[in-house]
Amino acid sequence: MTAMATLWERWGVVLTVTALALPVAAGVAAAATRRRRRLGEPTAVAWYRSCCEVGAVVGTVPWLWMVFTPADGPGGHRLVPLVDLVEVIGRDVGDAVVQIGGNLAVFAAAGFAAAARWRVPVRWIGVAALCAASAIEAAQAVLDIGRVSSVDDVLLNVCGALIAARLGRRLSVPAVAPA
Template sequence: MNGTWALWGGVVLAAIAALPVAGVVAWWLARRRGWRVALCEVGMVVGTAPWLWMILTPKGSGRSLNVVPLRDLADQLTDGRVVEQFGGNLLVFAALGFLLPLRFAWFTRSYRVLLVGACASIVVETVQFALAIGRHSSIDDVLLNATGAYLAAQLSRHWWASRA
């Protein structure tokens, strides 16, 4: 975990430092769209951007690709960073998954959130591969990212019916 903080502590601190700006943006949007809409929109960005920053940060050069489902997941079970890998991948689009159904009624069908999570993850994995930023592009990341969005949507289900 210490290695994780050394690598990504700056991202965490930058995200925390950006919160006042996010608050001002939410206040400005709320004057035009209402608080619920403003907080959902800002929350989707603030909750997703740091993760995208981390997974699109170059780690050298080159590229690798795995399109065989569950191969990387099985390998990660024996890796000492299994919690970081699984947890991190589940959280990448969690804010998006949690807030999409609250902001847009169309996303109260859970499979739609799952599809958005999968499509967004495919875009990220494709960008990682295309830019050759030293990252491993994997179908397992897509599966975990989409699952994280879906599970987060389920956590917000209680508030779907009260959507304004």
């Protein structure tokens, strides 16, 4: 089975629910924009802020659902940095893309939004991502849900948040003052 077929078999429900939630998220962003407009914010600023806030949630929750879904297998711990990463890269290319890309994406939306919407310093986004990713890996170990708790997952989660935060900072609208 190809990596994409495996991906769909394992995560099709999460992907489908996420796709179905997008119109709801757009409605929430529109409602938040209307509320902000009533409070006197210009339309573009209100829409920008609302989209960043909703996007952070919609872009993060599915990944959290995935990382806390029980897996078949014994689980375990991998505490030596870069060992898992080298092993993943040595496997099937499709599997490596899914594993690395997925770990980079876990906090990417939150990192992007924090840098763009609230203008949080990128280094603090990295610290927050480090704490959150470490908590996820610790919870996976404690909950014993068949997942491998890996320091490489933490490193990739933090890198994803930092890369997205840099993009968010560059793409933020300068006319939007932080609230």
